[in-house]
Amino acid sequence: MGKRVLAIASGGGHFIQLMRLQPAWAGHQVSVATVDPSTRTLAGDVPFYTFRDVSRADWWRIPAAALDIARILLAVRPQVIITTGALPGLIAAALARPFGTKSLWVDSIANSEVLSGSGAQAGLVCSQVVTQWPHLADGKVEHWGSVL
Amino acid sequence: MNGVFVSVGSMMPFDRLTRAMDEWAAQNPHIPVEIQIGRGDYEPRHARWVRKLPLSDYQARVEACALFVAHCGMGSIISAIEAGKPILMLPRLAAQGEHNTDHQLATAKHVGTRPGLHVAADADDLKARASALLADAAHDAAGAPAPISRFADPAFTARIRAFIES
Numbered sequence: 400m401g402k403r404v405l406a407i408a409s410g411g412g413h414f415i416q417l418m419r420l421q422p423a424w425a426g427h428q429v430s431v432a433t434v435d436p437s438t439r440t441l442a443g444d445v446p447f448y449t450f451r452d453v454s455r456a457d458w459w460r461i462p463a464a465a466l467d468i469a470r471i472l473l474a475v476r477p478q479v480i481i482t483t484g485a486l487p488g489l490i491a492a493a494l495a496r497p498f499g500t501k502s503l504w505v506d507s508i509a510n511s512e513v514l515s516g517s518g519a520q521a522g523l524v525c526s527q528v529v530t531q532w533p534h535l536a537d538g539k540v541e542h543w544g545s546v547l
Numbered sequence: 548m549n550g551v552f553v554s555v556g557s558m559m560p561f562d563r564l565t566r567a568m569d570e571w572a573a574q575n576p577h578i579p580v581e582i583q584i585g586r587g588d589y590e591p592r593h594a595r596w597v598r599k600l601p602l603s604d605y606q607a608r609v610e611a612c613a614l615f616v617a618h619c620g621m622g623s624i625i626s627a628i629e630a631g632k633p634i635l636m637l638p639r640l641a642a643q644g645e646h647n648t649d650h651q652l653a654t655a656k657h658v659g660t661r662p663g664l665h666v667a668a669d670a671d672d673l674k675a676r677a678s679a680l681l682a683d684a685a686h687d688a689a690g691a692p693a694p695i696s697r698f699a700d701p702a703f704t705a706r707i708r709a710f711i712e713s
Contacts, residue, residue, distance in 0.1 A: 412625065420704055422708075481707065
């Protein structure tokens with residue numbers, strides 16, 4: 400049956416990048432979570448969830464987003480989380496970590512000079528952090544490739 | 548629609564881009580222009596506009612247009628490359644309150660140099676380049692990106708698969 404995988408990202412470019420990684424979990428029991436219901440078409444025929452978005456700029460929305468994400472985690476019970484950001488992906492990894500869920504943070508390709516704010520914190524929460532830019536790799540942050 | 552499709556992105560307003568392309572639409576009344584204005588305050592008076600399209604409609608617009616004009620966001624860039632459409636971009640600037648950081652300038656520098664991607668310095672440059680690129684497109688000479696696979700490099704996704712399965 401493969402692993403239970405939650406692929407999660409905010410909207411816009413974060414989600415478009417996540418969808419370019421789909422072959423990584425083909426054959427596993429994947430669920431997809433994002434913010435825009437209309438993007439379901441891109442996710443294919445897999446369980447699809449939406450949550451209320453949050454970012455650093457509107458941090459006061461964290462409780463609502465965290466509640467939605469907690470519900471998704473209870474439904475999916477993921478063994479592995481893959482996220483392309485942003486803050487909601489970090490929240491998912493943090494909430495699931497006490498239950499032994501491992502997580503991969505793929506920092507957005509938009510962060511070509513410094514790791515994103517959430518990406519810098521992802522090192523404290525996620526099992527592995529990767530950057531899409533070779534020149535940003537250092538020790539724990541690895542470069543495995545890019546979506547383009 | 549074979550005119551110009553414009554998208555400012557969904558997260559934050561970007562009225563500088565909306566206003567510039569609305570002015571361009573006023574100067575080019577024979578060319579259809581549609582702008583997805585997101586959360587902006589400025590509502591176009593000359594171009595057609597919409598707040599936000601469902602993703603499938605957005606992708607259809609990118610595929611159908613002659614020129615795609617957007618902020619310098621990765622969703623827009625990847626959509627343009629996947630569709631093989633020339634994209635003209637105006638980076639959001641933190642100093643103008645258009646984003647939290649200047650990472651779109653970094654994207655312009657590191658990604659915007661790919662074939663078929665074009666970066667404008669400011670609103671006037673954007674309007675001039677839109678006219679030039681559209682003239683090129685009419686003669687089939689536009690610098691369009693080579694369309695790519697829907698998926699990332701297999702070596703990258705294989706590495707992520709190994710992480711999932713380990």
